C-alpha cells in the first residue's frame with residue numbers, strides 16, 4: 001500500500017560515499033548518494049483497472065548515486081525484478097501533435113543522413129512500434145521491433161506487412177537481428193546493467209562496420225540544473241548526461257559520430273559507428289565529470305526548497321477550494337504527486353491517450369480522465385507535466401471553451 005508517508009531527503013554526496021557499490025556504467029568502485037525518495041510506485045505506466053489495485057501497487061525506493069569517474073547516475077536501490085513490461089504498459093506518446101512532429105522530423109533526418117531506403121532496420125525497445133513503422137513507411141524499409149510491451153497491429157501503417165514485432169526483452173538471443181541500422185529510443189534509462197546492454201548491441205554487430213546505431217534517452221543535465229524532480233522515478237534507474245553516455249559508448253567500442261539535444265533540450269540523442277576497440281575520440285559535446293559533479297551539487301543545494309514551494313502552493317490551493325487538475329498521467333505525474341506526497345491535493349488527472357482513459361494510475365490511484373471531462377469540471381488551474389505541450393493544450397482548451405490557468409512544471 002502507498003499509505004506510508006513518503007519522505008524526500010537530499011544530502012550532499014560527500015557525506016554518503018558507498019565504497020562497496022560499483023558503477024554499472026564504467027565498473028568504478030565507489031559511488032556517492034545525493035538524493036533519496038522513499039516508497040514510490042515501481043511502475044508508472046502500467047494501467048490499473050481499479051482504484052484498489054492501483055493503490056495496492058508495489059513500492060520501492062529511489063536512492064540516486066553519482067560515479068565520480070564517468071559521471072553516470074543510478075538508483076542503487078533499483079530492483080530489476082520490477083522491470084516487468086507488458087502489453088498494458090501504456091507509454092505511447094503519438095497522440096500528441098507536438099510529439100508526432102518531433103518523431104516525423106527525426107525519422108526524416110535519420111532517413112536522409114543514413115540513406116535509409118529499402119534497408120532493414122532493427123528497433124530495440126520499440127514500444128507500440130510507431131517510430132519503426134514510420135521509418136519503414138517513409139523510406140520503404142523493412143524492420144524488426146523488439147519490446148515486451150509491443151502490441152502487434154495496434155499502430156496502423158502501410159508498412160505493417162514489412163515489420164515484424166517480437167514481444168520480448170532484448171538480449172543475446174536477438175543478436176541475429178542487426179540489419180543496416182539499429183535504433184533504441186527511451187529504453188536504456190530503464191536498464192541497470194548499462195555497459196552490459198550496450199556491449200550486447202556491439203557484439204551483435206560484430207565486424208559489420210557500416211551498421212549505424214542511434215539511441216535516444218532523457219538528458220539528465222536538464223533534470224539536475226532545473227531541479228526537474230518530476231523526471232526522477234523508479235522506472236528510470238539510469239540517468240545520463242551527454243558525456244556519461246558518450247563515455248559508455250566509446251568504452252563499448254563505438255565511435256560517437258553525433259551527440260546532441262532535441263525536444264526542447266529534454267532528450268539526449270547519440271549516433272555511433274562500431275569500431276574495433278574502445279574509442280578515445282572525445283566528442284565536443286561531452287561535458288567533463290567535474291561539470292556533472294557541479295550540477296549534482298547545485299541539485300542537492302536547491303531541490304528541497306523547490307519541493308517545499310510546490311507543497312505550499314498545492315496546500316494553499318486546496319485550502320482555497322480551487323479545482324486543480326494535472327495534465328499528463330504518465331511517469332512525470334506519478335513522480336510529481338508521489339515525491340511531493342500530495343496525491344490528496346489533486347482531484348483529477350487528464351490525458352490525451354485514449355488507451356489510458358478510465359484506468360487508474362499505479363501508486364497514485366487517480367482515475368485518468370479524457371480532456372473532454374474538463375468542459376464539465378471547469379478547473380481553476382491545470383498543472384502541465386511537460387511545458388512542451390502547453391501550446392497544444394491551450395489550443396484544445398480553447399476549442400472546448402474551457403478557460404483556466406495553465407501552470408507548466
Ligand SMILES: [Zn+2]
Nearest residue numbers: 023026067070
Ligand atoms: Zn562510472
